[in-house]
Amino acid sequence: MDYILKTQNLCKLYKNKKAVNGVNINVSKGDIYGFLGQNGAGKTTTIRMILGLIKPTEGEVFLFGERIFPGQNAHYGRIGSVIETAGFYPNLTAVENLEIHRRLMGVTNKSYLEEALEITGLTDVRNKRVKGFSLGMKQRLGISRALLHKPEFLILDEPTNGLDPVGIKEIRKLIQDLSMKRKITVLVSSHILSEIQQIASKIGIIHEGALLEEIDFESLKKKSRSYIEIKTSDDKKASFLLEKRKITDYKVIEQGVIRVYEKLNESSIFNRILSENGVEVSEIRVMNDTLEDYFLQLTGGSFRIQS
Ligand SMILES: Nc1ncnc2c1ncn2[C@@H]1O[C@H](COP(=O)(O)OP(=O)(O)O)[C@@H](O)[C@H]1O
Ligand SMILES: [Mg+2]
Incomplete structure (x- = not known):
């Protein structure tokens, strides 16, 4: 080099x-x-x-x-x-x-x-x-x-x-x-x-x-990953239902917000399963971790770069 x-x-x-x-x-x-x-x-x-x-x-x-x-x-x-x-x-x-x-x-x-x-x-x-x-x-x-x-x-x-x-x-x-x-x-x-x-x-x-x-x-x-973000009234029950569907790569990032990092093409199926089991879903969509998220993570959240 x-x-x-x-x-x-x-x-x-x-x-x-x-x-x-x-x-x-x-x-x-x-x-x-x-x-x-x-x-x-x-x-x-x-x-x-x-x-x-x-x-x-x-x-x-x-x-x-x-x-x-x-x-x-x-x-x-x-x-x-x-x-x-x-x-x-x-x-x-x-x-x-x-x-x-x-x-x-x-x-x-x-x-x-x-x-x-x-x-x-x-x-x-x-x-x-x-x-x-x-x-x-x-x-x-x-x-x-x-x-x-x-x-x-x-x-x-x-x-x-x-x-x-x-x-x-x-x-x-x-x-x-x-x-x-x-x-x-x-x-x-x-x-x-x-x-x-x-x-x-x-x-x-x-x-x-x-x-x-x-x-x-x-x-x-x-490094910028894609994921399905699910906003729900009951993240515990939603997690249980996801696991029942063999989903393991997911995270509850805050109360009522779940990020699923696999099976990105199944968001409508997740939506249906959750609704059918009485879990209210207010939002479900595929999203991208931005570079900004990555930098914030790198600096422990203290790095605010204008973008
Ligand atoms: N000649 C100097 N004397 C004392 N402190 C300085 C001097 N030049 C820069 N600094 C300090 O060093 C740090 C880095 O400054 P600088 O290299 O100018 O940052 P940037 O270009 O990334 O904005 C700052 O805290 C700045 O106040
Ligand atoms: Mg400078």
């Missing part, structure tokens, strides 16, 4: 608070890695350590297979990043802002700049001043700047923060294009589950500084 990024036991201590606590991240070539966690979970701090902007209290970062020591890494030229919101000179145009960066980065080929504008859909507004840009346009200009030196690995910290649904969709499409068409490996952080869910090939969940789970999207989908 080709790892682009690996962290081992990454920790950052601020005063006595562990902002990041023993994080092991594994990003493989070609991944869109969704780094998910609520505000204050430690996403930005982790990303800053990966980029060598702050020093880990403990732990190691490996990029492209090599151990990284903050400030002395030759690989940063292979990485592009936008952390939180990118800053620009408001009175300069998009192209002028990028031009400053191009020189700073020592990118000699000017066509890279045009290409970066084009990928992010900003060619038409290239000569407009940044102060007239919407937040979505500024975010895309930030990504454009991060792409200027043709990185292999792109790190985006909450790129959709504060955007409206149209802006969010644009960024999502852009990330997918960068991954599919340009073969760029991406790490994207967010506190919004639905956003990550729609694009990530792998998800890392950070909660109170610790990485609770790292899982590829396909396995995650398998």
Whole structure:
């Protein structure tokens, strides 16, 4: 397996608070890695350590297979990043802002700049001043700047923060294009589950500084189970009747609510049997455990992610 990024036991201590606590991240070539966690979970701090902007209290970062020591890494030229919101000179145009960066980065080929504008859909507004840009346009200009030196690995910290649904969709499409068409490996952080869910090939969940789970999207989908939910006036009698029908994989999740995890096509039969035996059924339907349920379970119910 080709790892682009690996962290081992990454920790950052601020005063006595562990902002990041023993994080092991594994990003493989070609991944869109969704780094998910609520505000204050430690996403930005982790990303800053990966980029060598702050020093880990403990732990190691490996990029492209090599151990990284903050400030002395030759690989940063292979990485592009936008952390939180990118800053620009408001009175300069998009192209002028990028031009400053191009020189700073020592990118000699000017066509890279045009290409970066084009990928992010900003060619038409290239000569407009940044102060007239919407937040979505500024975010895309930030990504454009991060792409200027043709990185292999792109790190985006909450790129959709504060955007409206149209802006969010644009960024999502852009990330997918960068991954599919340009073969760029991406790490994207967010506190919004639905956003990550729609694009990530792998998800890392950070909660109170610790990485609770790292899982590829396909396995995650398998973890979301389907079941028949039965709401009844008498769960004891209903359970008895289910067992009589050889149903064993079920749970009474609260008073009057039963979830049956097998024979999902028999909900109408269950309904009939229960009614015939005098058990009142107010509701019976097949449902899906959502990913949100799964995350809530993972964090002991304390993880409230916007979706
Ligand atoms: N420079 C700092 N000094 C002290 N505490 C910090 C500093 N930066 C971040 N923190 C704290 O570390 C925790 C993680 O922050 P952060 O990495 O910004 O979270 P996220 O990006 O997931 O919202 C928070 O509790 C935050 O207040
Ligand atoms: Mg942050």
